[in-house]
Amino acid sequence: MGKQMTEMLKGTLEGIVLALLTGNPAYGYEITTLLRAQGFPDIAEGTVYALLVRIEQKGLVDVEKRPSEKGPPRKVYTLNAQGTKELDEFWNTWSFLSERLEELRKGGK
Amino acid sequence: MGKQMTEMLKGTLEGIVLALLTGNPAYGYEITTLLRAQGFPDIAEGTVYALLVRIEQKGLVDVEKRPSEKGPPRKVYTLNAQGTKELDEFWNTWSFLSERLEELRKGGK
DNA sequence: TCCACTACTTAGCACTACTATGTACTAGTA
């Protein structure tokens, strides 16, 4: 992955994952493949798992262990109320930054 | 500053500063006040100066020292060819990420 | 003299993405 993208993902990747989880519980491996399919082909597995540990510790998701047909049991993450609130704040922060940057791009000094 | 914004600025702040410098040479203290005036009231001085050192070491800007009427001499930064190229790449990276996020926001899974 | 403003510098910290490696389970196949 480009160094720029790596740095830019800091702070946004968490939001991206929370957004993926809205109304759509998922487990780590699934989230990784989802991200890779949706334009982030180089996302490292370890990054996703570490992120999931973080958002679980922050209490943004509920976790449930479910057996898998193939391999070890899955940890399914579901966005809870606090996670939804965090996601809202994420979109606010993103919108603000996004607007600033669009102004800058238009030469709005 | 919010923790979210702090993390989100990683990777974008450099682009913001490069964008501010296009066709508009400026010195550190000036850039700091510019940023504060344009929606980032809590940007730390130290952050800006450290970033300027970095982009100078990467060769993205040319530097010239000019005396100030008030206080120590200013270090005026001018975007050079390499900096312009880097800024182009920044906009590409930003556009990509921005599009992904807008899709996500619209519920595009 | 003291303070405020201008202007730059730097050491240490916190956070997050990446690299690399390891564990564990299932199924297919040679």
Add this chain to the structure above:
DNA sequence: TACTAGTACATAGTAGTGCTAAGTAGTGGA
């Protein structure tokens, strides 16, 4: 049986970047 691939999760160590905090230096005004 032994090997391989795919599924699924975990984690130690590294790098990059923004923040905190503190300092240095110069000018001018109360």
